[in-house]
Amino acid sequence: xxxxKELRVDSVTSQLQQSLLLFSNQTWMAQTPPWSLSLDxxxxxxxxVVHPNLTDSDGRPVILMxxxxxxxxxxxxxxxHELIHILHKRFRPNEQWWVKEGVATLGQHLLTCxxxxxYDWSYEKTDxxxxxxPKDIDPTQYDLRxxxxxxxxxxxxxxxxxxxxxxxxNLLNSSSLKVGVEFIDTVLKRSSEENSQLxxxxxxxxxxxxxxxxxxxxxxxxKAEEHIMLTKRFGYAIYESRQPLAPYSAIIYEKNQKCDxxxxxxxxxxxxxxxxx
Ligand SMILES: [Zn+2]
Numbered sequence: 001x002x003x004x005k006e007l008r009v010d011s012v013t014s015q016l017q018q019s020l021l022l023f024s025n026q027t028w029m030a031q032t033p034p035w036s037l038s039l040d041x042x043x044x045x046x047x048x049v050v051h052p053n054l055t056d057s058d059g060r061p062v063i064l065m066x067x068x069x070x071x072x073x074x075x076x077x078x079x080x081h082e083l084i085h086i087l088h089k090r091f092r093p094n095e096q097w098w099v100k101e102g103v104a105t106l107g108q109h110l111l112t113c114x115x116x117x118x119y120d121w122s123y124e125k126t127d128x129x130x131x132x133x134p135k136d137i138d139p140t141q142y143d144l145r146x147x148x149x150x151x152x153x154x155x156x157x158x159x160x161x162x163x164x165x166x167x168x169x170n171l172l173n174s175s176s177l178k179v180g181v182e183f184i185d186t187v188l189k190r191s192s193e194e195n196s197q198l199x200x201x202x203x204x205x206x207x208x209x210x211x212x213x214x215x216x217x218x219x220x221x222x223k224a225e226e227h228i229m230l231t232k233r234f235g236y237a238i239y240e241s242r243q244p245l246a247p248y249s250a251i252i253y254e255k256n257q258k259c260d261x262x263x264x265x266x267x268x269x270x271x272x273x274x275x276x277x
Contacts, residue, residue, distance in 0.1 A: 019076035039067040081108040096180040102155035122149035129246040162202035163191035213250040245275035
């Protein structure tokens with residue numbers, strides 16, 4: 001006699017099989033180390049996570065998920081995200097948080113064509129730092145969504161503009177000991193050297209970050225380098241004047257006759273202030 005518990009195991013198994021079949025369309029997924037999935041109905045705070053210290057009896061990394069959130073996620077985008085973390089960790093175990101999350105959200109999109117992160121979030125906290133590190137914060141109290149959203153947008157932007165799959169594979173597989181901004185700078189330089197057709201702003205992190213902020217605020221669908229994705233125009237705050245900024249962030253302020261010489265003339269009424277470090 002089939003109980004509801006057995007039915008649930010069946011539906012998890014069939015969704016898992018379908019998702020893994022879909023993911024295997026990307027040849028680089030074959031490099032994923034062995035892993036195991038643990039479904040825990042008690043897991044409430046997070047929908048899913050690669051446990052940082054937990055391995056199974058064979059030493060494999062464990063993805064912990066709530067079975068309900070697994071079954072509600074038709075495209076298994078959360079599972080895809082966690083698998084990219086496992087794949088990324090092979091060569092880049094010491095990478096910074098924003099790079100890990102940027103690579104995972106980009107890989108998740110390549111596997112499922114879906115995002116679980118909303119772009120609007122990055123505009124809710126307009127001066128959110130791209131390179132934010134969630135050290136010493138309580139994740140139940142602190143809203144990380146603007147930071148996830150910003151990392152997702154930046155990595156999608158460099159993927160789209162600066163080398164697509166070649167760039168993604170360099171991000172995943174590089175043996176460089178550099179991390180964070182210095183690492184991204186190295187990867188971009190390498191992509192630019194390998195492909196002379198790439199736009200000039202792809203040759204360094206600083207230039208890519210500047211173009212990213214222009215694209216993020218401009219959303220000009222007629223120029224590939226001035227938008228991130230084809231979607232609605234996002235709302236953003238316009239400040240009255242320049243602001244003290246967090247590292248690697250940007251804001252728009254009202255032009256008062258002219259923009260400060262350090263800033264970018266955005267349009268007839270606005271200036272773009274960027275902090276690079
Ligand atoms: Zn993640």
